[in-house]
Amino acid sequence: MSAPARIPFPVVDEVARHCLQEEEPETVHIEVHLPGHLEPARIRKAFTEALRRHPRILVREAPGPWYRRRYEWEPTDGPDVEVVRFPAPGKDALGDARTRALAQAPPLSASPPVRLDVVAGSGTVLVLTINHTALDGPACLRVLATAAELYGGRDNSPAAPPVRAPGPPQGPADTPSAWSPPARVARGTPERSPGNGLLVAELPLPRRPRGAPYTVNDQLMVTTALTIAHWNREHGAPRRPLRITMPVDDRPRDTTMPIGNGTRLVEVPFAPDELDPAGMPGLLRRTASRTRALKSLPRPQLGHGAALLTAPWAPVGCRAALTRALRRAAAPWTSTTLLSNIGRVPYPLDFGAEAGRAGAVWFSAPARMPRGLTVTTASTAGRLHLALRWSRALLGDGDGDRLRDLFAHYLHTTEATE
Structure with a gap:
């Protein structure tokens, strides 16, 4: 059987790949709070099956020489690594999972570029960490909704979006000039540690x-x-x-x-x-x-x-250096x-009778x-x-x-x- 065709990095993925920084990883963090508890084996099975049902998430960065013209995603038949983790319960377990989500991006070299921590306490908190070079929050929330349906057997179809009368395409009226640099957020009391x-x-x-x-x-x-x-x-x-x-x-x-x-x-x-x-x-x-x-x-x-x-007019290494220089300029x-603004979370994220449905969902985006x-x-x-x-x-x-x-x-x- 021939290997699946590689997927050239789309524009967003490639720009993010060019500008990776170890000090401030490009992660998206999603946090879902459930009132009940999940069975470890069942949630691992459900999430793994959800990955297979959305196969575009099962990718890793394909290796290649420095002079290649494109980065490429290499599809895989299943996860390369164990995606679902179960941190030891404790008063610091959720805080530690949040810290990992901000500080440790899932590697691009292993499929899939996501990680799910199942934090047990009075209820359960799912902390999903996403390498933003490959995926965004709404896409991974879709995968999590599939996992919820597989786990709990309940319908997790999205709610209908709000109906608003479409307006005709137009230029923004009464728009301030864009010819001066915008304000920066004023410096507060920064910390010595990076991230x-x-x-x-x-x-x-x-x-x-x-x-x-x-x-x-x-x-x-x-x-x-x-x-x-x-x-x-x-x-x-x-x-x-x-x-x-x-x-x-x-x-x-x-x-x-x-x-x-x-x-x-x-x-x-x-x-x-x-x-x-x-x-x-x-x-x-x-x-x-x-x-x-x-x-x-x-x-x-x-x-x-x-x-x-x-x-692809030059090797990726050359274009990466140019992209970083232009970004600094x-x-x-x-x-x-x-x-x-994600808006109303479109899925109930209902994991069944024992675990229940989400009562709170937080997202956070990189803040480089x-x-x-x-x-x-x-x-x-x-x-x-x-x-x-x-x-x-x-x-x-x-x-x-x-x-x-x-x-x-x-x-x-x-x-x-x-």
Whole structure:
């Protein structure tokens, strides 16, 4: 039997591969809280079978000489390594699993580039660690939903997405100029150790009037902008425009969902003068106009420049060096932060009668400098689950607490729109 055909790295995967850093691994962390307990043998079997049902996740980086023109994924028939782990229970077990998720990326050389820690306590916490070079959070959540269905025997089909009237493609109206470098998140009290820090919190979902011209995602975007503007004022940073990167994911959520890195990135701009809570109704309307327009415009995942960089005109080693140099040169123009709003988690993540269904789901995205801070949100069981992740070269644990408090405050102000 012939070996499966290799898959050239898509643009997102290749750019990420070029820019890997050992100090700040590119991992995505997903944390699912269940009220009951899982049987180790059954969850291992269910998750392994789920991997097989989504075979695009069963890949490793194919070896090759330095002068090769492309990186390639090599499909495998099954996992190369044991993917599901069961850390020893204890008061520090969840914290240790989170630390591993931020500090230790599953290797690209072994299939699949994911790791699942099953942390037992009063209930069960599933900590899924993803090498972001290969996969994103929504794709792996789809795989986890399949595992839940296989384990518990209950339907884990995705809920229907919200129905919104599509707007015609248009350029963003009333958009601040993009000709000046955006603000950076002001330096707080960084730590000496490298890597990322993480804070997770549960907040009330913001209320939104029926028929409002904006979405919860727009409320979260405004909240993020006001939080950073306030933080920067507290730390004496100069007033500059903010630009917030927003992933847009158009993939279906059912079993046909393409597995990999499937989001495209757009940037939502804010002028310093408009970040005033006193003008909240107008700020929400303008933000909604910008996000709707950006979502409707066709655009490559990382923009047109990335596609040129990843064209196989030279060996990958040469293009990697060029990509890293251009990334350093473009650092002042990198967006202020990233807000990734998963929205309502589309799957019940129901593992059956004994384990139950998810009561909380957190995601976190890499927070490499120069951004140094990412904001990730999802909603489950009528609550908002917020993850703040930061580079320890920029912020410390106390800074994360302050940013959480600011976020909660401004999230509440987005409800006062009358």
